[in-house]
Amino acid sequence: MQNRKFKSHTTKRRYDTVIIGSGFGGSAAACRLAPYLKDSLCVLERGKRYHMGEFPRDFFKPKDWWWRNEGSDGWTGLFDYTSYDTFAVHRCSGVGGGSLIYANVILEPVKEIFKNSRWPRECTEGRLITWEKEFERQCKKVHDMLRPQKIPYGLFKTRALRRAAEKIGSGDVFDTPPLAIYFGERGVYREDPYDRKCPAQIGCTLCGECVIGCNNHSKNTVDLNYLAVARNHGAQVFSQHVVRYLEPVAEGYIIHFTNLRWNYRDSVIAKRVILSAGSLGSTELLLRCKYGYKRYKFKTGPTLPDLSDKLGHYFSGNGDFGGLATYTDQVVNFAEGPTITGMINYSAGKNGQRFIIEEGGFPDILRSYLRSKFPDYGIARKIIQKIKTFAGFDRGLSKTFSELLGLLEFRSDHRMLMYLVMGLDAADGRMEINEEGYLNIKWDPEKSLPLYHEIENTLQKLTHGIKGKLMGNPWWISRNKVYTVHPLGGCPMGRSRDEGVVDCYGRVFGYKNLYVSDGSVFPTSVGSNPAMSIAAWGERVSEHIIDTERKKE
Numbered sequence: 001m002q003n004r005k006f007k008s009h010t011t012k013r014r015y016d017t018v019i020i021g022s023g024f025g026g027s028a029a030a031c032r033l034a035p036y037l038k039d040s041l042c043v044l045e046r047g048k049r050y051h052m053g054e055f056p057r058d059f060f061k062p063k064d065w066w067w068r069n070e071g072s073d074g075w076t077g078l079f080d081y082t083s084y085d086t087f088a089v090h091r092c093s094g095v096g097g098g099s100l101i102y103a104n105v106i107l108e109p110v111k112e113i114f115k116n117s118r119w120p121r122e123c124t125e126g127r128l129i130t131w132e133k134e135f136e137r138q139c140k141k142v143h144d145m146l147r148p149q150k151i152p153y154g155l156f157k158t159r160a161l162r163r164a165a166e167k168i169g170s171g172d173v174f175d176t177p178p179l180a181i182y183f184g185e186r187g188v189y190r191e192d193p194y195d196r197k198c199p200a201q202i203g204c205t206l207c208g209e210c211v212i213g214c215n216n217h218s219k220n221t222v223d224l225n226y227l228a229v230a231r232n233h234g235a236q237v238f239s240q241h242v243v244r245y246l247e248p249v250a251e252g253y254i255i256h257f258t259n260l261r262w263n264y265r266d267s268v269i270a271k272r273v274i275l276s277a278g279s280l281g282s283t284e285l286l287l288r289c290k291y292g293y294k295r296y297k298f299k300t301g302p303t304l305p306d307l308s309d310k311l312g313h314y315f316s317g318n319g320d321f322g323g324l325a326t327y328t329d330q331v332v333n334f335a336e337g338p339t340i341t342g343m344i345n346y347s348a349g350k351n352g353q354r355f356i357i358e359e360g361g362f363p364d365i366l367r368s369y370l371r372s373k374f375p376d377y378g379i380a381r382k383i384i385q386k387i388k389t390f391a392g393f394d395r396g397l398s399k400t401f402s403e404l405l406g407l408l409e410f411r412s413d414h415r416m417l418m419y420l421v422m423g424l425d426a427a428d429g430r431m432e433i434n435e436e437g438y439l440n441i442k443w444d445p446e447k448s449l450p451l452y453h454e455i456e457n458t459l460q461k462l463t464h465g466i467k468g469k470l471m472g473n474p475w476w477i478s479r480n481k482v483y484t485v486h487p488l489g490g491c492p493m494g495r496s497r498d499e500g501v502v503d504c505y506g507r508v509f510g511y512k513n514l515y516v517s518d519g520s521v522f523p524t525s526v527g528s529n530p531a532m533s534i535a536a537w538g539e540r541v542s543e544h545i546i547d548t549e550r551k552k553e
């Protein structure tokens with residue numbers, strides 16, 4: 001596969017810093033470091049770049065939708081869904097990482113987590129840290145970049161969740177969460193809407209497609225801000241470059257990657273490497289470097305054998321849980337508006353557990369597909385109506401089935417309310433790799449059961465309050481498996497190599513100039529949607545690198 005013919009399409013031979021992965025942690029670091037490093041900084045991202053209007057909508061092109069087996073055979077799409085023994089994990093592959101398909105909720109970490117002794121009270125140099133204050137400071141920077149704001153529209157689904165909360169006496173903890181969305185004039189195209197030389201965006205049209213990629217670029221995804229600023233300062237961002245492993249050398253590290261676009265293997269050398277491939281991606285890469293792996297004809301021994309034995313520990317699904325209330329007495333219409341618009345915040349505690357319940361939308365994907373195929377949307381609408389009449393939907397079918405099929409209509413009275421929940425779980429899962437370098441997650445739910453039981457009880461009560469019927473979480477009911485979109489941990493921080501993989505600045509113990517800047521460093525769940533916490537960590541890591549460089553000058 002070695003073929004250097006297309007080398008001009010890719011990286012230079014040497015960089016000061018290479019960042020692996022372009023999600024919240026990687027982009028925040030790239031943005032802050034770029035003004036110092038200029039064209040000696042590059043980002044290697046395994047997924048594709050998505051310009052305005054380029055997110056897939058065609059059902060019949062699964063390779064555009066799904067990422068599979070390290071992008072082999074052209075499966076280099078947006079969604080990376082993997083079912084492990086005890087967890088099913090849904091993440092994203094693309095320039096911008098999880099921000100491309102996330103639900104835009106920007107919340108600070110729940111302060112309670114910092115009381116857990118897994119969060120080191122002091123840095124490697126013995127300097128004391130107050131994590132609450134540190135996150136407050138870094139989150140302000142994230143806020144300035146992602147510009148979250150509350151939704152300026154009133155939607156049925158937001159009102160339905162509020163009513164459910166009020167019915168069980170939780171109206172006081174209901175709120176609308178800050179969303180990183182450009183709510184400019186609806187449907188209007190604006191060049192550089194935030195005045196910082198970043199790409200154009202269109203005011204949110206409430207189309208409800210946030211979790212399959214916003215074709216209006218209304219979402220403030222990190223490729224449109226953090227990464228765009230980094231590029232303005234000379235950083236190079238390479239899509240479709242999947243990193244396989246690292247090798248330490250005298251000058252720093254050799255980063256071995258596969259260029260998926262031109263299908264060849266190559267490498268670059270960097271003085272400094274920042275791993276930002278997400279909790280699963282970074283942990284998997286480091287596990288391969290610690291233990292070596294063998295796949296087909298390729299074999300590598302351990303390249304970073306002295307990594308901490310804590311590698312793979314403290315995996316958390318961030319307490320993720322879900323449920324669906326059907327036949328409620330509320331108009332919900334969950335295909336309209338941004339995915340999440342309301343939350344019931346129990347992070348101050350409910351019967352000893354801390355969690356947040358949000359309502360979740362789901363895109364009307366059939367409508368999106370037809371829209372992409374038929375320029376005249378009226379025709380698409382007629383086709384759906386014909387199919388429905390022909391198939392006799394809603395007649396003689398089971399109630400649940402016909403309600404699900406009802407989603408294909410353009411009715412505005414769907415009565416199903418989806419719950420998305422996250423909370424403080426025990427964060428005691430463990431990631432491992434097999435001989436071929438593939439990841440698995442092992443976990444015993446026992447210690448997290450009180451949280452899930454309290455969530456289930458609360459969902460029952462909420463649903464009862466709006467006269468609905470609760471459909472439980474299918475992964476949990478059928479296989480005691482947790483479905484998570486918020487994987488955390490794997491490269492936890494600690495005071496020493498015995499306690500963690502990285503220190504409180506993200507520096508990997510035992511390996512100079514190797515950093516981790518993503519959700520893998522958190523030793524506990526963060527209790528809220530984690531994107532802001534992760535970007536804040538990226539801010540902290542890059543701030544420390546810059547401070548250290550300045551001291552040397």
Ligand SMILES: Cc1cc2nc3c(=O)[nH]c(=O)nc-3n(C[C@H](O)[C@H](O)[C@H](O)COP(=O)(O)OP(=O)(O)OC[C@H]3O[C@@H](n4cnc5c(N)ncnc54)[C@H](O)[C@@H]3O)c2cc1C
Pocket residue numbers: 020021022023024025026044045046047090091092093094095096097098099101102103104105106107211241242243244276277278279281282285340485486487517518519520528529530531532534
């Ligand atoms: C459907 C959905 C909705 C969500 N909604 C919210 C929300 O509303 N609010 C919130 O706070 N969070 C939300 N999240 C979670 C959020 O997206 C993640 O927590 C966040 O993206 C993690 O950031 P990260 O920087 O750790 O990693 P990621 O954002 O996952 O970035 C890692 C990047 O590294 C790349 N990569 C991985 N391996 C390699 C490799 N070997 N070589 C090169 N590149 C590699 C990946 O392609 C990816 O782009 C949601 C997630 C999903 C899936």
Ligand code: SF4
Pocket residue numbers: 181203204205206207208209210211213214215216217218219337338339
């Ligand atoms: S609702 Fe539609 S336009 Fe608004 S942010 Fe979500 S995907 Fe973009």
